[in-house]
Amino acid sequence: MKKIASIVLLFLSFITQAQNLLSTTDLSNGLYRYRYMTASKRCPSCPAVKVGFDLTIDTLESYMNKRIKIPVNSVLNLSTFFSNTDNKIQRIDKELSPLLISNAVDISNCTNYWAFGDSFTAYGTNPYSFILANKYGLSLTNKSYPGKGIFKVSSSINSDFVIGTKKTLISTLIGFNDLRRGGNNVKTFNKIKYGLQTVFANQFLASAIPANSSLITKSGTWSENSFSGIGGKASFIGGNGIFTSTVNDFITYSFTGDNVVVGTIVTDGVTQASGNFDILIDNVLYQNFNCNGLTDGISDGDYDNTRNPTTIFITGLTSGSHTLKIVQKSSSNIYIDYIGQLKAPQLCSPVIVGLVPRMNPTGYATSPSASNDAVVDIANQYILESIGNLSGYPISFANVDRFYDISKDVDTDNIHPNSRGQIDIANAFAKNINCTKPDKFFSTGELTGTIANSSSSILTLVPKVTQGSGTLSSTVFTSTKNSKYRISFGVSLSGTTTSSGRIILQISGTNGNFLTNPKNLLVQNVPNNSEQFQGGTVSCDVILNVGETISLSIYQTYATSSVSVSQANSFYTISEL
Structure with a gap:
C-alpha cells in the first residue's frame, strides 16, 4: 500500500502546477518511473523490472484524467510539444507514446457511422470499420x-x-499512403493536418453558404x-467559390454567434502557387493565412x-x-470556397481520428518506400495538432500502435492488417468510445484448425487447410x-489452383431458425488452371433461445497437389440485434 500511495502522491504533485504549464521533468520522471515498475507494460528500452504493482495502464490513465484534469490541448501536447515551466518548447520522448491518452467520445445517440480511410478501412472481409459498426449497432457507410x-x-x-447530419459517428484512418509517397516532407505533413480540418x-x-452568395x-x-x-x-x-489575385480585394460577411468558418484551397507553392490573406473580425486582425506549402504536389495516382x-x-x-473581412494581400490567387458557422460542441456528433500506424521493415521497403518510423511519428504530431485546433469539440484520437502489433x-x-490486425485496430478505436446504449452481446474471433485427409499442408495461416477434400x-x-x-463469417485466401475445386462457408444453428439467407456461400469454384482466388464472406440473422448454438464450417474440395496458397485467414463476428 505504501508503494501505491507513493505513485498517487507522485501524480498528485502535478495538480500544483498550472494545467497547461506541466513540467517536462516531472512528467517524464513520473511516467518513466511508472513504466519501470510495471512488468506488463514497460517500454522496450527499460531495464529489467524489479518491482511490480497491480496498477495497470488503464488505471493510471483513469486516475490522471480524474485527478489531474489535464486540458485537451495539454493531453495532445504530451505527444508533440508543450511549454514547460521555463517556457521552452520541448519534445516528449517517443518511448512515452504508448501512454498517449485521449478523452473518449460518447456515441450513445449515434445510429450511423461513416468510416473514412484508405485500404485499411476495407481490407479483408471483416475490417475494423465493420467490427465497430457491429459492436455498437451502427449503420455503416464505408x-x-x-x-x-x-x-x-x-x-x-x-x-x-450533408451539413447538419445528426447522430453519425465519423472516423478517419488516413495518411499511411501519403507518407509512403511523401516521406519526411513538411508539405506532406501539412497536407494531412489541413486535410483533416475539412473532416472536422x-x-x-x-x-454554410458558397462564397459567391449574395450574403457575402x-x-x-x-x-x-x-x-x-x-x-x-x-x-x-x-x-461556386471565388478567387482573386488583386491586392486589397476583399469580402465581408456579417454573422451572429461566437464562431465563423472559412473554407479555402491551399497549394503546394510550386506547380500551383497561391497567395495569402488577412482575416479580420470587426476590423481587428485575427490572422494572416498563407495558402502556400500546405500540400505537397505528390500524385496519389489519380490526383496531383x-x-x-x-x-x-x-x-x-x-x-x-x-x-x-477577408483581404487579399498578395498578387497570387487566393481561393474562398465557402463561409459557415459551427454548432455548439454539445450538439455535435463525434469524430475519432486514427493515428497512422507504423510498418515493419519489409513494408517500409515496399514501393512507394519514403516512410519510416520517424516519419510516422512526426506525421502523428501534426495530426494531434490538427485536433487541438478545435478544443472543446467531441474529437478523440485512436492511438493505433498501442494495440496494433506489427509482429x-x-x-x-x-x-x-490481417484479421487479427483489424480486430486490434478496432480495439484502438473502441478504447476512445463511451456508449450508454443497453449492453448487447458482441464477439469476434477466428476459426482455427485443419481440414485434413492428406499430410501435405497447402495453407500455412489460420485456418490451416490441407490438400484433398475435407471439412473444418x-x-x-x-x-x-x-x-x-447477426452472424458474419469470412475467409480470406490468396493463391492459385491447377485443378477444379471449391471452398464453401456455412453457418448453421441448432434450431435452424434463420431469418435471412444465404446460410452458406460458394466462395470459390475455380475450373481454370492457375486462376487466382481470394475468398468471401457470408452473413445471416438468426433467433436463438437459451442453450442453442451457432456452428461455422469450411468445406474444400480441391484435388491433391493442385493448390498453392500464400495466405489464409478466417474470422467471425456475432452481434446481438
Whole structure:
C-alpha cells in the first residue's frame, strides 16, 4: 500500500502546477518511473523490472484524467510539444507514446457511422470499420479509398456529407499512403493536418453558404469557380467559390454567434502557387493565412495534390453580432470556397481520428518506400495538432500502435492488417468510445484448425487447410438468452489452383431458425488452371433461445497437389440485434 500511495502522491504533485504549464521533468520522471515498475507494460528500452504493482495502464490513465484534469490541448501536447515551466518548447520522448491518452467520445445517440480511410478501412472481409459498426449497432457507410490519401477523404466528405447530419459517428484512418509517397516532407505533413480540418468542419458545421452568395459582400475583381475538381464544397451547397489575385480585394460577411468558418484551397507553392490573406473580425486582425506549402504536389495516382481543400476555424468570439473581412494581400490567387458557422460542441456528433500506424521493415521497403518510423511519428504530431485546433469539440484520437502489433497483425504483403490486425485496430478505436446504449452481446474471433485427409499442408495461416477434400467445423457460440443475432463469417485466401475445386462457408444453428439467407456461400469454384482466388464472406440473422448454438464450417474440395496458397485467414463476428 505504501508503494501505491507513493505513485498517487507522485501524480498528485502535478495538480500544483498550472494545467497547461506541466513540467517536462516531472512528467517524464513520473511516467518513466511508472513504466519501470510495471512488468506488463514497460517500454522496450527499460531495464529489467524489479518491482511490480497491480496498477495497470488503464488505471493510471483513469486516475490522471480524474485527478489531474489535464486540458485537451495539454493531453495532445504530451505527444508533440508543450511549454514547460521555463517556457521552452520541448519534445516528449517517443518511448512515452504508448501512454498517449485521449478523452473518449460518447456515441450513445449515434445510429450511423461513416468510416473514412484508405485500404485499411476495407481490407479483408471483416475490417475494423465493420467490427465497430457491429459492436455498437451502427449503420455503416464505408468511405475507403485503397491506395489513396487525405485528399480523397477531404474531397469526398466535402461532396458527400450533408451539413447538419445528426447522430453519425465519423472516423478517419488516413495518411499511411501519403507518407509512403511523401516521406519526411513538411508539405506532406501539412497536407494531412489541413486535410483533416475539412473532416472536422463537415461534422461540426451548423450552416454554410458558397462564397459567391449574395450574403457575402465583394469588393474588387473576384471570379467564380466551382472548385469541385480540386476538392471544394461550394458546388455541393448550391453555388461556386471565388478567387482573386488583386491586392486589397476583399469580402465581408456579417454573422451572429461566437464562431465563423472559412473554407479555402491551399497549394503546394510550386506547380500551383497561391497567395495569402488577412482575416479580420470587426476590423481587428485575427490572422494572416498563407495558402502556400500546405500540400505537397505528390500524385496519389489519380490526383496531383497541388491544390487541396482545408478549413480555417475562428472560435472563442464573444457571442453576438460580428463582421468577418477577408483581404487579399498578395498578387497570387487566393481561393474562398465557402463561409459557415459551427454548432455548439454539445450538439455535435463525434469524430475519432486514427493515428497512422507504423510498418515493419519489409513494408517500409515496399514501393512507394519514403516512410519510416520517424516519419510516422512526426506525421502523428501534426495530426494531434490538427485536433487541438478545435478544443472543446467531441474529437478523440485512436492511438493505433498501442494495440496494433506489427509482429503479429500484418498480412503477408507486409502492408495491410490481417484479421487479427483489424480486430486490434478496432480495439484502438473502441478504447476512445463511451456508449450508454443497453449492453448487447458482441464477439469476434477466428476459426482455427485443419481440414485434413492428406499430410501435405497447402495453407500455412489460420485456418490451416490441407490438400484433398475435407471439412473444418466448430461450435463458436451458445446463447445465454432468447434473442436475435447477426452472424458474419469470412475467409480470406490468396493463391492459385491447377485443378477444379471449391471452398464453401456455412453457418448453421441448432434450431435452424434463420431469418435471412444465404446460410452458406460458394466462395470459390475455380475450373481454370492457375486462376487466382481470394475468398468471401457470408452473413445471416438468426433467433436463438437459451442453450442453442451457432456452428461455422469450411468445406474444400480441391484435388491433391493442385493448390498453392500464400495466405489464409478466417474470422467471425456475432452481434446481438
